[in-house]
Amino acid sequence: MTQIVVLGAGVIGLTTAIELKKSNPGFQITIVGHHLPGDIDQSYTSPYAGANWASFATSEDRRLQEFDKPAYKKFIQLAETDPRAGVWKVNTVSYYTNYAVAKAKGKMSEFLPWYRNFVDDFKVVEPSKPDIAFANSYTGVVISVPTYLKFLVQQNKELGNVIARIPLIADIGEARNLTAVGKKADYVINAGGLRASSLKGVEDKKFNFPVKGQTLLVKNNIKDMISVSGFPGLDDEILYMMPRVEGGTIIGGCFRAGDKDPKEDKDLTARLIRRAMKYAPEIVDPRYKKNPKQVEVVRVNVGFRPFREDGFRVEVDKKKKWLVHAYGAGGGGYQGSYGVARELVKIIDSEVTSRPKF
Incomplete structure (x- = not known):
């Protein structure tokens, strides 16, 4: 069974875990974060959002447009069909x-x-x-973030994903040892928000x-x-x-x-x-x-x-093939969440089918 650790329990991490589990129910997914929904801390960005959908992409920025498109349709659907989400x-x-x-x-x-x-x-x-x-x-749409984050937590639990609070880690390699079952993770998704690029072992030439x-x-x-x-x-x-x-x-x-x-x-x-x-x-x-x-x-x-300079980083790490990055949302975390999550599903599916475990 493929073990995946999602580092970061903000809107990107929680949404990604849901989409990954739906794409492959055989994945064992553990979401870990120093802060979890319900916490209020200035370094934990997701609870501070407004939030709404109004893409920041320019007419030329097709990449960001494609990240933002799926959430508009998803949020409209939630507003029409699921009052638990806190979206209208x-x-x-x-x-x-x-x-x-x-x-x-x-x-x-x-x-x-x-x-x-x-x-x-x-x-x-x-x-x-x-x-x-x-x-x-x-x-x-307007998203009531305290309600919506709890909604994402509940969806993760219903799918069988595990959510755990952890102390702050200093090295991205530590995240591989944080699976709920004690096995080493096959993949770590770095959705650590403000701290994502400052962890030891994470190299990023772009300014965060x-x-x-x-x-x-x-x-x-x-x-x-x-x-x-x-x-x-x-x-x-x-x-x-x-x-x-x-x-x-x-x-x-x-x-x-x-x-x-x-x-x-x-x-x-x-x-x-x-x-x-x-x-x-x-x-x-x-x-x-x-x-x-x-x-x-x-x-x-x-x-x-x-x-992050140049926006979202959504890619496999150049040196650590077990590490996949998902950070740099700026002010567009909610509206980019489903597009980023679906891109990560494609990346992980490709990695699982084309590479041996590390």
């Missing part, structure tokens, strides 16, 4: 300010995403605010770096999933607002490369609240879902996204 369909509106359009020198094509012919109900819409120059909308994000979980509700791009002098900030199926809204955020400060930026919190009231005024309207008259913050989340 939401009208998704992207706004671009006058500043954003001026910065693009009026090239409106830059604001038409590659997925306009892929997602449901995509259309250009009339801007609703005087400072908005362009807007589009489509049928999107954390990018700080800050979000607010608030009690208030809004109608649509919205994003607003283009705030003068604040190119590392964007407003995004994600209404959760159980109520409440996630408000973000920022993309601060090189900022390692784990503390809340209170000025950013204040800006996010002001922007939320401006672009989704129903958030403080008691007539809409009995909202409070002010934005009531439940929790401020500060986390660090695992970015």
